[in-house]
Amino acid sequence: MKQSVTVSKTQELKLAATAKVLLSKFTIKTPKFELKTLVRKIIVPLVSILLFIGLWHMGAQSLYNIEADYKIQKALTDQGQEASDAMKACIASGDISCQPNTLPSPAQVWESFKTLIADHKVIRADKLAFKEKTAALNANRIAEGKDPITYTGRPSFVDQIVTSLKTVFAGFILAFLIAVPIGIVIGLSKTLRNAFNWLIQVFKPVSPVVWLLLVFMIVKTMTKDSNSDSAFIISFISVGLCAMWATLVNTAMGVSSVDKDYINVAKVLKLGPFQKVFKVILPSSLPLIFTGLRITLSVAWMVLIAIELLAQSPGLGSFVWEEFQNGANDSNSKIIVAMFIIGIIGFLLDRIMLMIQNMISFNKNATA
Amino acid sequence: MGYLELKEVYKTYGEGKNATEVLHNINLTIQEGEFVAIVGFTGSGKTTLVNLINGLLKPTSGEIRFKGKAVVDTSHERGVIFQNYSLLPWLSVGQNIAMAVKEAFPDEKREFIKNRVSQYVEMVNLLPAINKRPKELSGGMRQRVAVARALAMNPEMILMDEPLSALDALTRGNLQDEILKIWSKDKRTALLITNDVDEGIYMADRIIPLKPGPKATLGPEFKIDIERPRDKTELNDNPHYKKTRNAIIEYLMGIGEERKTTATAFYELPELAPKNFVA
Numbered sequence: 001m002k003q004s005v006t007v008s009k010t011q012e013l014k015l016a017a018t019a020k021v022l023l024s025k026f027t028i029k030t031p032k033f034e035l036k037t038l039v040r041k042i043i044v045p046l047v048s049i050l051l052f053i054g055l056w057h058m059g060a061q062s063l064y065n066i067e068a069d070y071k072i073q074k075a076l077t078d079q080g081q082e083a084s085d086a087m088k089a090c091i092a093s094g095d096i097s098c099q100p101n102t103l104p105s106p107a108q109v110w111e112s113f114k115t116l117i118a119d120h121k122v123i124r125a126d127k128l129a130f131k132e133k134t135a136a137l138n139a140n141r142i143a144e145g146k147d148p149i150t151y152t153g154r155p156s157f158v159d160q161i162v163t164s165l166k167t168v169f170a171g172f173i174l175a176f177l178i179a180v181p182i183g184i185v186i187g188l189s190k191t192l193r194n195a196f197n198w199l200i201q202v203f204k205p206v207s208p209v210v211w212l213l214l215v216f217m218i219v220k221t222m223t224k225d226s227n228s229d230s231a232f233i234i235s236f237i238s239v240g241l242c243a244m245w246a247t248l249v250n251t252a253m254g255v256s257s258v259d260k261d262y263i264n265v266a267k268v269l270k271l272g273p274f275q276k277v278f279k280v281i282l283p284s285s286l287p288l289i290f291t292g293l294r295i296t297l298s299v300a301w302m303v304l305i306a307i308e309l310l311a312q313s314p315g316l317g318s319f320v321w322e323e324f325q326n327g328a329n330d331s332n333s334k335i336i337v338a339m340f341i342i343g344i345i346g347f348l349l350d351r352i353m354l355m356i357q358n359m360i361s362f363n364k365n366a367t368a
Numbered sequence: 369m370g371y372l373e374l375k376e377v378y379k380t381y382g383e384g385k386n387a388t389e390v391l392h393n394i395n396l397t398i399q400e401g402e403f404v405a406i407v408g409f410t411g412s413g414k415t416t417l418v419n420l421i422n423g424l425l426k427p428t429s430g431e432i433r434f435k436g437k438a439v440v441d442t443s444h445e446r447g448v449i450f451q452n453y454s455l456l457p458w459l460s461v462g463q464n465i466a467m468a469v470k471e472a473f474p475d476e477k478r479e480f481i482k483n484r485v486s487q488y489v490e491m492v493n494l495l496p497a498i499n500k501r502p503k504e505l506s507g508g509m510r511q512r513v514a515v516a517r518a519l520a521m522n523p524e525m526i527l528m529d530e531p532l533s534a535l536d537a538l539t540r541g542n543l544q545d546e547i548l549k550i551w552s553k554d555k556r557t558a559l560l561i562t563n564d565v566d567e568g569i570y571m572a573d574r575i576i577p578l579k580p581g582p583k584a585t586l587g588p589e590f591k592i593d594i595e596r597p598r599d600k601t602e603l604n605d606n607p608h609y610k611k612t613r614n615a616i617i618e619y620l621m622g623i624g625e626e627r628k629t630t631a632t633a634f635y636e637l638p639e640l641a642p643k644n645f646v647a
Binding site: 261262265267268269270271279283284286 | 422424448
């Protein structure tokens with residue numbers, strides 16, 4: 001009995017020791033939360049967010065008041081005292097038909113966000129029901145060699161986001177595939193650099209809208225007798241063409257400005273041209289290439305909205321435009337919701353790129 | 369005929385009016401198995417000389433012959449240890465060396481390359497750091513990697529361009545011994561470029577001063593007849609060491625003085641006196 005107690009005690013000690021080791025390892029890994037860093041990293045941003053929302057709320061309130069006063073005044077001059085009083089009562093009652101149309105308040109935007117999510121849920125349920133209903137029919141159609149019936153209902157807000165992301169990634173990959181190889185070739189040869197320089201300098205500052213029109217002219221003719229989704233093709237090609245310049249310039253610069261020491265190493269080791277490019281020049285210019293790709297992705301996301309709006313391809317851009325044209329009571333707040341979503345997604349995309357950059361690149365000091 | 373021969377080598381950078389002649393009539397012969405040091409001031413064209421010999425640069429005129437053949441390009445026969453290590457920062461120590469080994473022995477199997485890499489990493493006592501990046505290493509460790517990389521290619525001649533000048537005195541002493549140890553093992557021909565006379569005397573069979581550029585040229589050679597292995601502490605009491613050291617330093621200082629006096633322009637000062645000067 002006694003022995004077993006001692007055994008268990010030693011086991012206990014062992015356990016305690018391992019626990020201690022584990023604990024020490026764990027505590028080393030977790031950063032120390034000092035009050036100063038807590039304040040700086042969490043409380044200060046939180047306060048600034050609250051301040052921003054407060055200012056926005058106050059601004060929206062005063063704009064609302066201006067608009068309401070104008071409406072009442074207009075009713076008074078146009079239709080007399082009675083109409084003016086009716087208008088006042090109507091506005092105060094919160095009736096949708098007479099609400100002043102102006103900058104929405106944070107609360108309204110939050111409401112719209114919830115509506116959009118609820119709307120998405122409804123549409124998703126609808127889609128699922130449609131799929132179930134047509135499952136048997138579609139199986140038959142496929143067996144007969146016909147195209148299956150697809151859901152053609154209105155896309156939800158989330159669907160629009162997904163479409164936009166698809167477009168932007170297609171554009172980004174296009175930009176990557178064009179800009180990086182050309183950038184490497186241009187960077188390696190001084191002659192080619194001079195030959196291409198005018199082209200880059202002239203086309204880099206061209207506005208997204210003009211690119212869209214150019215792409216439209218070409219793609220419209222090329223997709224004449226195919227039934228592919230030309231709006232998507234046009235928008236992603238335009239996005240790619242607008243956004244690729246940063247990568248092109250950065251890649252060319254990175255490749256042409258490789259440290260002379262590394263080139264000497266490559267020469268002394270007698271690396272072949274292929275090896276020299278892939279083992280020395282590319283790794284050493286990777287930080288600059290990635291900086292270019294990050295700029296490209298953020299530019300792609302930025303121009304995407306404008307291009308979708310003009311190309312009438314589905315996505316966040318057309319969502320914003322349709323809401324603006326729609327002029328419904330909550331249109332303005334839906335536009336603001338879209339604005340925040342666009343901003344947050346842009347921010348996340350940049351973070352992801354930074355993460356990949358830090359993972360791949362030897363230069364660990366890359367920051368925002 | 370020497371192992372390495374430089375005959376009336378001239379090197380000029382730039383053209384026309386902007387041309388500066390860096391090296392002027394360089395003649396040098398190194399025998400097989402010899403350890404030669406070239407000592408000179410910074411900026412006297414030492415690196416240019418090394419790059420000419422290893423084939424990175426081409427002489428404006430003159431001839432460089434290695435084993436009787438003209439040097440036209442870089443070659444695995446002449447390993448180089450650069451002044452600033454020149455390790456690829458995105459590769460680990462092992463990968464940096466493996467890259468060189470793969471190039472030097474293209475037909476060998478992976479196993480051979482792996483063994484050779486670890487053999488040379490072990491030689492410079494860096495096995496614990498084999499998976500580290502150059503950034504995580506100290507200057508001395510980095511230079512040891514560079515030494516290992518150059519030697520792992522099994523060159524017939526080692527060219528060292530101020531390999532130790534960026535290191536502190538203690539590390540420097542250690543690495544000097546390590547390089548000597550490696551050199552004496554299979555008596556490769558070695559050319560050391562340095563700005564440290566003591567380092568030259570300690571390591572080399574012959575010291576040749578390089579007169580400072582522009583128009584740098586080699587001075588008279590000094591033979592070091594001190595038996596190997598040399599002992600640093602005993603060296604200080606060796607009369608031959610003292611004599612040679614003083615001779616070299618005197619020679620270099622003499623050139624330095626010469627350069628100073630020739631560089632001084634004479635300015636005529638205007639005769640000026642304060643206006644309201646009351647004596």
